[in-house]
Amino acid sequence: MPNSPETTVAAVEAAHAAGDLGLERAPDIIVALNARPPEAAAEILQHLSSEKAVEVLDQPGIDNVCEIIAALPTATAVALLSAVSADRTADIFRELIEPLRTTLLNGLNQETRTTVSELLAYPERSAGSIMTTEFVSVRSNWTIAEVLHHIRMVERTRETVYSIFVVDPVKKTLIQAVPLRRLISGDPHANVLTAAPARKPLTVGPQSDRMDAARLISKYDLLAVAVVDGLGHVLGIVTVDDVIDAIVQESTEDVQKFGGMEALDEPYLRISFLEMIKKRGGWLCALFLSEMLTASAMQTFQGELEKAIVLTLFIPLIMSSGGNSGSQATSLLIRALALHELRLRDWWRVAVRELPTGLMLGAILGLIGIVRITVWQTLGIFDYGEHWILVAITVGTTLVGIVTFGSLAGSMLPFILQRVGFDPASASAPFVATLVDVTGLVIYFGVAALILRGTLL
Amino acid sequence: MPNSPETTVAAVEAAHAAGDLGLERAPDIIVALNARPPEAAAEILQHLSSEKAVEVLDQPGIDNVCEIIAALPTATAVALLSAVSADRTADIFRELIEPLRTTLLNGLNQETRTTVSELLAYPERSAGSIMTTEFVSVRSNWTIAEVLHHIRMVERTRETVYSIFVVDPVKKTLIQAVPLRRLISGDPHANVLTAAPARKPLTVGPQSDRMDAARLISKYDLLAVAVVDGLGHVLGIVTVDDVIDAIVQESTEDVQKFGGMEALDEPYLRISFLEMIKKRGGWLCALFLSEMLTASAMQTFQGELEKAIVLTLFIPLIMSSGGNSGSQATSLLIRALALHELRLRDWWRVAVRELPTGLMLGAILGLIGIVRITVWQTLGIFDYGEHWILVAITVGTTLVGIVTFGSLAGSMLPFILQRVGFDPASASAPFVATLVDVTGLVIYFGVAALILRGTLL
Known part of the structure; x- marks a missing residue:
């Protein structure tokens, strides 16, 4: 498509806006995106650094995310969605409509596609649907020093490193959840399990209601809870920030339902x-x-x-x-x-x-x-x-x-x-x-x- | 007071109950305490290890906490309240009635008494009233290694070590909030600020509504937010678990008010x-x-x-x-x-x-x-x-x-x-x-x- 004067002007404006916005925090950039039509928002997203754009897409709360993704070049959309955390990618795919959904899903690499497809298969509002697969998992025969070294390596790609999940080296089943704070004050040469609490970790099943995960996190002041299948394998973790979003959303729905209507699912001024x-x-x-x-x-x-x-x-x-x-x-x-x-x-x-x-x-x-x-x-x-x-x-x-x-x-x-x-x-x-x-x-x-x-x- | 047969039997029973309960998580012990009359609950509390008893009192959700504290020997009550985190001690003092309140407050050591009195002075539902003063504060001229060493020393006495607050060595004003995850993957010999994000930390004032702190934590996915006075000194921090409790409580009150009544403030079956x-x-x-x-x-x-x-x-x-x-x-x-x-x-x-x-x-x-x-x-x-x-x-x-x-x-x-x-x-x-x-x-x-x-x- 040749550049018409209008599209050039729009692109310059968008770059300008992106230049200003690039210094802001991701949730504040989202506020700015939500104030613009989807095409303009997509334009801005393209002018942000790819790191920043990923950070933005990693947050919930973008209105019209389907239209914004649709307005991006397919290659850009695939690149961004591959870099966003898997649980959020799945959230975005839930809002996409066909044929865009299939096109983009096929664009993802084999591993990401499998992960996202698995997440999409969990029922809405289940613990599985809000879990992230980017958690720190270590073997029970490692020392604390080995675990800390591993955390340093993977830190950038994990949603949280504050809860570390220790699994059996052979069966890969969950043995313990160790908080990072105990690891850093522990003896580096000791086995990782020496830093573990006396009790078995709390877990939820992938099909459990997400509010069950919320109740565990809220009652026991956890930062994350493991989602475990019937055999004891960790499928992912639900983190405290996802749980807050879920609690706020459910409260809103409860008030609206109590007012005698169906829950709105969208902000008041956004709904048609x-x-x-x-x-x-x-x-x-x-x-x-x-x-x-x-x-x-x-x-x-x-x-x-x-x-x-x-x-x-x-x-x-x-x-x-x-x-x-x-x-x-x-x-x-x-x-x-x-x-x-x-x-x-x-x-x-x-x-x-x-x-x-x-x-x-x-x-x-x-x-x-x-x-x-x-x-x-x-x-x-x-x-x-x-x-x-x-x-x-x-x-x-x-x-x-x-x-x-x-x-x-x-x-x-x-x-x-x-x-x-x-x-x-x-x-x-x-x-x-x-x-x-x-x-x-x-x-x-x-x-x-x-x-x-x-x-x- | 001489031991009558009844009190002996009750004490044995309580010890037995405590023996079973001692292995449980604190929130589960609270469920058991809430099912018993205050005197029996106090008896159980005394038979728990003091570490466990402190852990229990550190949690919100104990019904009749005023009556339970009143049923404890004064020395035990003072010892426990001194060991509990300051924000929770203040919460408990808010529920105590006179003359017990003054007696116990005077029993605390000078430093704890001052901290608790300051916390009690903040208006109800303010950020100040739910903040904890047990946070990690380090000087901006320290290296990452020095900070990590400090964290290892104080880890057991801090509510969270995952957000570290960096202050000016002279003026003691807040300069940055550094997440622990960045520190452990940083260069140990570098200055602590090299691990800091590019932006100024988000803060709230002590008089702000606690829901302002909740909104910041929820919007920016934080684990804690600093409560800062007009001069930029950190007075305390509000952590994500306090915020979840506040969100749930406010939602409950909103539904009850929307139903056309005053908020109940207590569980349905507890209220007289x-x-x-x-x-x-x-x-x-x-x-x-x-x-x-x-x-x-x-x-x-x-x-x-x-x-x-x-x-x-x-x-x-x-x-x-x-x-x-x-x-x-x-x-x-x-x-x-x-x-x-x-x-x-x-x-x-x-x-x-x-x-x-x-x-x-x-x-x-x-x-x-x-x-x-x-x-x-x-x-x-x-x-x-x-x-x-x-x-x-x-x-x-x-x-x-x-x-x-x-x-x-x-x-x-x-x-x-x-x-x-x-x-x-x-x-x-x-x-x-x-x-x-x-x-x-x-x-x-x-x-x-x-x-x-x-x-x-």
């Missing part, structure tokens, strides 16, 4: 309009269709409504109180289950706590409700009719019932979802509110029928 | 009944009192309600749709603000996105609503009266309005809260729902007045 409608519209429609049951319930009670219009005044108040108490309970349980503070079998302990909590909270709200009706009636602000005392008692009693039901339903829903194999975090605030709304109406009109029979009804 | 009522009851009452405005709004429209009872049937459906769309928008914005994807000044970009999104989602729900009424009417499932077409149009139009309002209000509320100095995460799903409910009724009856005037109203 249609994608946004899809992520929010699905749940909104499902909730709307379920909530239609309230209209059906109201239709059933139409006779009561006509006789006692005064009852309708409190419908929003009563329903929202049930939803609010349910939302509180659900938020507590979602986190307790996510943090493994509670297990499925603990459901009854929760029920035993939520029942008195709900009754107490309901009693407080019920009392406020009764006081409010009494004050308004007595001060003449509004006339609830001659049976206002009975109306107040109906509203108060209903509040006890609905807040208790809300607390119980809201706390049990995450357990039920987990039991039937769903993510307990799908128990969103709107989901619980919808569940409680229909029941709330039934409770309200049931209580009213009992208390107001013979007077208003 | 009264504390639980307090944390949930406050917001529940506040929301209930605000939601009372719906009753007032309904009272205003009582005339309309009596004329057109059919309108009441759709009140729950309409209000919940507004709340749900608001909850979705709020969950998106809370996370986007927490992750610094958006800043306060970006509010208008969000408004510009939420307006068409809300209109589109509202149109979808409105259409479903109209179809539902038409189908029920046509199939004879329910009779919405002779003006059913107008009722359907009223419901459909209201849904467009309320979902749009919900999306806008839900997305703007976190910005408004942040603007006036509150935590944007206080914009809970129930808060938004309550906000939208009152407006929703006004929109509904406003639309009804326009469309049904002269027919039903």
Whole structure:
């Protein structure tokens, strides 16, 4: 392609931008790339030193990485992807679309291609999918001096050298994980295992959830955890920085799901309009269709409504109180289950706590409700009719019932979802509110029928 | 105190338990301690080797740490607290109550007491409050060999030796942070700064929010970040494991606040009944009192309600749709603000996105609503009266309005809260729902007045 004046200008600008950016840290360069269209970002990437470009691609957080790679000459893309760490290369390949994916994969050398293909085969969100294969592995018959020498040789090509994995020289199975700090203060002539802790290393399987690796790293303050196959061979390691990214991503998804939508997977301002409608519209429609049951319930009670219009005044108040108490309970349980503070079998302990909590909270709200009706009636602000005392008692009693039901339903829903194999975090605030709304109406009109029979009804 | 048979039996049991537990990892011992009453836990702690007991106390996650320390002999408590890392000692002192706090603080030696008192003076959730003072600091005129020798000497007493902080030999100001991995592969006779990266180290101030330290560590994949005073002296470091704990804790609090309650600060099963009522009851009452405005709004429209009872049937459906769309928008914005994807000044970009999104989602729900009424009417499932077409149009139009309002209000509320100095995460799903409910009724009856005037109203 001949150089048109525009492409020359663009290239000069890009080189200029790259010259400035080359001095920045990789995560800051990414911020700059994300602010530009993919073609401009690709242009900048080409003008960075190859070392810097690799450092940039080695970081997560590049938007439109697929388009940026597509805009690079194939040879450049292959060269960069070969130099990036294998776990990150696999991440990038996950976002690439065909035929680019196959073209670039075939461009990699045999060894890298095999590693990347293996990583790509692990299910999304598994420990295998976020592990790196660039770790330090040494034989158990080496001395500390030999291990340190080996680390000096491979340091530049390993994601971390602070956890060293000691394997059996023959069977290649994992024997120990030794922290570098113990090695450098150990006797150089002693065997590497003299610097090892007394206990077996903690490991995860490649198919385990990545959050299992996160929990181990967080609980035991590790820098990395080994991913080990059924025979005890180390396939890779999950490092603490990958785990932080995973924890932050899962928290974001949990909040979004709790808000009653599908997780966005992308920053708010990046997602397309249609994608946004899809992520929010699905749940909104499902909730709307379920909530239609309230209209059906109201239709059933139409006779009561006509006789006692005064009852309708409190419908929003009563329903929202049930939803609010349910939302509180659900938020507590979602986190307790996510943090493994509670297990499925603990459901009854929760029920035993939520029942008195709900009754107490309901009693407080019920009392406020009764006081409010009494004050308004007595001060003449509004006339609830001659049976206002009975109306107040109906509203108060209903509040006890609905807040208790809300607390119980809201706390049990995450357990039920987990039991039937769903993510307990799908128990969103709107989901619980919808569940409680229909029941709330039934409770309200049931209580009213009992208390107001013979007077208003 | 003479040994009664019971205390002897208890002591033997505790020793036995300690004998078993002594082989476990500290976080696992904590699980066992948490399952026992504080006195039994203290008994076990005393029977562990002092090295192991220190390792246990060095970990976060011990419930009732105040009661456990109180149950120890004062001399033992002082000895253990002196050996635990200073940041963790400060954490424990934060939970102790008087007079035990002062007694134990006075028991510490002068140096430890000063360090702990300084750490206690930093505000909660600041970088200063979670930093450790046990880091490796070396002078910039040392060689790499001298630094490595120093690390070997102090390794056992430092929380991490993987980030080494190089200071000016005279002014003691921070010059560089050098990773250990670069030192061990560097030339031993060269100056330590030859192993340093090209850029100035990243630092935070002691008063900064701990999440600022978390963001730096997470963005730049660091193992530790230096906490530096105004003169450039290193006060301490925040390590990656403290940051993970902070991230997990803040996520839990965000979900609980989003659920419409105060953050619990303790595991679900640990919190007392009264504390639980307090944390949930406050917001529940506040929301209930605000939601009372719906009753007032309904009272205003009582005339309309009596004329057109059919309108009441759709009140729950309409209000919940507004709340749900608001909850979705709020969950998106809370996370986007927490992750610094958006800043306060970006509010208008969000408004510009939420307006068409809300209109589109509202149109979808409105259409479903109209179809539902038409189908029920046509199939004879329910009779919405002779003006059913107008009722359907009223419901459909209201849904467009309320979902749009919900999306806008839900997305703007976190910005408004942040603007006036509150935590944007206080914009809970129930808060938004309550906000939208009152407006929703006004929109509904406003639309009804326009469309049904002269027919039903």
